[in-house]
Amino acid sequence: MSLETEHYCPDCESDVTFYRAASTHVHLGEKVKWHCTECDYGFVKINGNVDTSEA
Incomplete structure (x- = not known):
């Protein structure tokens, strides 16, 4: 898995x-x-399935 990722930040x-x-x-x-x-x-991701980031 990579050390960086692009993701939406609500803040x-x-x-x-x-x-x-x-x-x-x-x-x-x-x-x-x-x-x-x-x-x-x-945010936390578990096994790529559980994602605690805000939608």
Whole structure:
């Protein structure tokens, strides 16, 4: 998995680059924390299926 991804940031109100802050394996799969390079907004993805980012 890459160290950066493009994603919508609700705080910046645009698509920005997020960096991979941390990752670990949990019983559901790989848990990855992403953080915006422009502000302090972050979200978590688990195994690519669970996404805590705002829609």
